[in-house]
Amino acid sequence: MHPFSYTRASDTREALDAGRRGGRYIAGGTTLVDLMRETVERPEALVDISGLPLDEVTVTEGGGLRVGALVTMSEAAAHPQVRTLFPVVSQALELSASAQLRNMATIGGNIMQRTRCTYFRDVTADCNKREPGSGCAALHGHNRAHAILGTSEACVATHPSDVAVAFAALEASVRLLGPDGERRVSFADFLLRPGSTPQREQGLRKGELITAVDIPAQPRPLRSGYLKVRDRQSYEFALTSAAVALHIRGGVIREAKVAAGGVGTVPWKLPAVERRLVGERPSAALWPAAAEHASEGARPLRHNRFKIELLKRTVERQLRVVGGTQ
Numbered sequence: 001m002h003p004f005s006y007t008r009a010s011d012t013r014e015a016l017d018a019g020r021r022g023g024r025y026i027a028g029g030t031t032l033v034d035l036m037r038e039t040v041e042r043p044e045a046l047v048d049i050s051g052l053p054l055d056e057v058t059v060t061e062g063g064g065l066r067v068g069a070l071v072t073m074s075e076a077a078a079h080p081q082v083r084t085l086f087p088v089v090s091q092a093l094e095l096s097a098s099a100q101l102r103n104m105a106t107i108g109g110n111i112m113q114r115t116r117c118t119y120f121r122d123v124t125a126d127c128n129k130r131e132p133g134s135g136c137a138a139l140h141g142h143n144r145a146h147a148i149l150g151t152s153e154a155c156v157a158t159h160p161s162d163v164a165v166a167f168a169a170l171e172a173s174v175r176l177l178g179p180d181g182e183r184r185v186s187f188a189d190f191l192l193r194p195g196s197t198p199q200r201e202q203g204l205r206k207g208e209l210i211t212a213v214d215i216p217a218q219p220r221p222l223r224s225g226y227l228k229v230r231d232r233q234s235y236e237f238a239l240t241s242a243a244v245a246l247h248i249r250g251g252v253i254r255e256a257k258v259a260a261g262g263v264g265t266v267p268w269k270l271p272a273v274e275r276r277l278v279g280e281r282p283s284a285a286l287w288p289a290a291a292e293h294a295s296e297g298a299r300p301l302r303h304n305r306f307k308i309e310l311l312k313r314t315v316e317r318q319l320r321v322v323g324g325t326q
């Protein structure tokens with residue numbers, strides 16, 4: 001581990017000042033410390049933000065939710081309003097990591113977590129994300145767990161967060177506070193596809209602090225849920241996953257929000273699937289017909305072609321679970 005300084009911010013102003021001077025925020029520390037131990041990350045100054053008052057879940061106008069950046073994954077998953085209004089969010093959290101990790105890890109840290117690509121975490125391997133311009137060992141290496149959507153010649157790594165998939169489906173936005181004030185960025189613009197600059201993963205400006213994630217109000221009634229498919233049933237990242245929310249009124253699907261995880265370089269919204277569902281009556285035939293669109297644009301690698309079919313089946317199954325067949 002490289003030497004670093006550590007300060008604990010007593011208020012938001014102090015945190016932002018330290019952030020502006022190049023300090024790296026640390027919240028639960030469950031992933032940043034690992035990366036520092038492996039020397040993948042080498043921050044010179046850590047700014048502990050865990051004492052800041054960003055730890056509340058509040059209901060916003062019309063029945064949306066604001067989840068503070070320092071709410072832990074366990075608190076968010078168990079929160080009565082999250083469970084009632086957006087089961088898809090609590091399910092995605094409960095299927096993440098382990099109970100011990102969820103007790104420490106925060107919502108802000110979760111959406112900021114870096115890829116689990118093994119080459120990224122192996123400092124002897126070529127990796128454009130870790131060392132821009134060095135190449136991508138995964139392109140011709142072992143790429144079973146890698147992305148099939150949103151990839152580039154420079155990087156094919158997946159975004160590992162589960163709850164980010166639920167946030168993407170629900171069209172959430174991220175609240176940011178920086179030296180120039182506060183702003184809100186849609187989730188779709190917050191996490192960046194690799195393109196030719198895979199080292200840039202989030203649309204954050206220097207020193208900006210995530211203060212909360214806003215989930216907008218949705219038409220009611222809303223049914224929602226999250227399905228995660230993985231190599232073992234616990235303590236494992238997704239091979240594929242699906243976050244689904246459906247507003248069904250008068251026997252017709254009026255709105256559909258669908259996104260997939262484990263397959264994209266960012267949580268992958270599925271607008272073609274959503275379009276196929278809206279205006280239709282739930283039926284056993286509708287789910288596979290809609291899910292067929294899930295892998296549009298997919299570019300499989302040598303070892304992950306199986307994800308195309310697995311993704312369609314994951315989406316189909318979760319549409320059936322959430323929508324029923326009525």
Ligand SMILES: Cc1cc2nc3c(=O)[nH]c(=O)nc-3n(C[C@H](O)[C@H](O)[C@H](O)COP(=O)(O)OP(=O)(O)OC[C@H]3O[C@@H](n4cnc5c(N)ncnc54)[C@H](O)[C@@H]3O)c2cc1C
Pocket residue numbers: 024025026027028029030031032033034049069070073095096097098101104105106107108109110111112113160161162163208209210211235236237238
């Ligand atoms: C063994 C293991 C298994 C896991 N499995 C899963 C899984 O199945 N699904 C899943 O989704 N996740 C999984 N995770 C990841 C886990 O959810 C993250 O480690 C955790 O959410 C990170 O939160 P943290 O508060 O500890 O972040 P930290 O480690 O403190 O920080 C992570 C990053 O976020 C930045 N950061 C933190 N808070 C802010 C903020 N408010 N503003 C700006 N930047 C900020 C930090 O600078 C750092 O870059 C796993 C982790 C481990 C170690």
Ligand code: SF4
Pocket residue numbers: 115117118119120126127128129130135136137138139154155156157198
């Ligand atoms: S896929 Fe991305 S993170 Fe993995 S080795 Fe290639 S450049 Fe690095």
